[in-house]
Amino acid sequence: MTRALVVRQSGGPEVMQLEDWPLASPGEGQIAIRQTAIGVNFVDTYQRSGLYAVPTPFVAGNEGAGIVTAIGGGVTLFRPGDRVVYQGQTGSYADERVLDAERVVAIPDGIDDRTAAAVMLKGLTAYFLLFKTWAIEPGQTILWHAAAGGVGQIATQWAKALGARVIGTVGSAEKMALAEQNGCDAVINYTTEDFAARVRDLTGGKGVDVVYDGVGKATFEKSLDCLRPRGLMVSFGNASGVVAIPDLTVLSRKGSLYVTRPTSTHYFASREALLEGTGALFDAVAQGAIGVAISQTFPLVEAARAHEALEARTTTGSILLLP
Template sequence: MTRAVIVRQLGGPEVMNLEDWPLASPGPGQVALRQTAIGLNFIDTYQRSGLYPVQLPFVAGNEGAGVITALGEGVTGFAVGDRVAYQGQVGAYAAERLAPADRMVHIPAGISDQTAAAIMLKGLTAYYLLFKTWPVARGETILWHAAAGGTGLIATQWAKALGATVIGTAGSDDKVALAKAHGCDHVINYRTEDFAARVRELTGGRGVDVVYDGVGKATFEKSLDCLRPRGLLASFGNASGVVSIPDVTLLARKGSLYVTRPTGAHYMGTRAELVEGAASLFEAVASGAIKVEIGRTFALADAAEAHRALENRETTGSVILLP
């Protein structure tokens, strides 16, 4: 048995409860982990609410770090005692868990378990968006919404290191200051300014090459107004609601624009892609190009409180749970 945060019915944060949960020995291709830190992400809230379907009941969470305590049949490349991290594997909100060995990556010396848990999902999201969805080139200008969030703080620093001009948005003066301290050349307070008009002003009327938008419904159409002709909107999250495009000719009227809805499942689907992305991420952290901001920590038992803080926009940087 282990202690885990269980979702037995869909709904708000109150549907999550810390319970005893059965834990078997690792099967073929699996490892057993004693978890040391667990990342909190918006996808966790989407699964809990039912926006992203997961079969009930389930252990919440998708990202963590820990120490391997046992190996299943056929596992190679890992040993008991190895420090590893992962993302995209439901079942993270637990003191111990089983997980596929081929979705684990070794944590390099010099990077703590808490840092690894804080960056795996968010950092690999930043990686595929900046290097694969739209490979950012030196001299380009990008707009990143929620620049003071966990993914935003990683991505804006990384984009700046790539030589881009980085414009961010944030929802308070404190968040604006935090985003400016983490790579943004300009930060727009979307609560007090029209961000589309300000982007046009900052770019001399041209618009940005690419918009990265994890906010969703509230920012979608005005994000299109920020793009140069033939620019790309990468819509990768739904924090304010799901996006819909009732009339695709809108993209033609606004400049023959491109829109994509990327997910990590399609960019990190193979082990080779996962290892490549994690190596790039860990290297950027080790070099100092990315400084990891852990805004808050919660006990595993307080996962519901952590979800409320995330959904109410009360957090900055990465948030982690400690088992």
């Protein structure tokens, strides 16, 4: 048995309850780990609330780092005592857990467990968005919504290192300076400014090459007005609600635009793709292209407080739970 935050019915943060949860021995191709740090992400809130359907009961969370305690049959990638990190496998809000070894990677020397847990899911999201969904080239201009958030801080730093001109939006005056520190050439407070008009001013009326939007419903429609003809709208999150496009002709009217709704599952379906992404990510961290900010930590038992802070959108950087 292990301590875990269990969701037995969809709802608010309070539905996560601390329980003793069965912990099996690792089977063929699996490893057991004792977790040292657990990342908190918006996808965790989507699953808990029922926006993303997960069969109940389940242990919340999708990202963590820890130490291998046992290996199952056929495992040659790891051995007990190795430090590892993972993302995209539901069940991370627990002291210990069992994972498929193929979906886990070693934490490089020089990167501590908390940094690894804080950057893995968010950093891989930034990686596939910047390198695969739209391969950023020097001189291109991008718009990144929620630039002071966990993914935003990582992505804007990385995009700047790749030579892009980065325009960021934030939801408060306090977050503007933080976004500037993390690579944004210009920052817009979208609660007080018309961000589409401001983007047009900043680009001389041309618009940006690509918009990266994890906010969702509140920013989607105006984001289309920020794009140059044949630009790409990347909608990758629903922090303010789910996006719907009832009339696709809006894309033709606004410049023969492209829209995509990517998810990491399809970008990291193979271990080779996972290792490519994590290799690039940890190299960027080691070289200083990406600084990882951990803004808050909570004990594992206070996961509900962490969700409340995240959903209130009062946080910056990454949030961790500590077993």
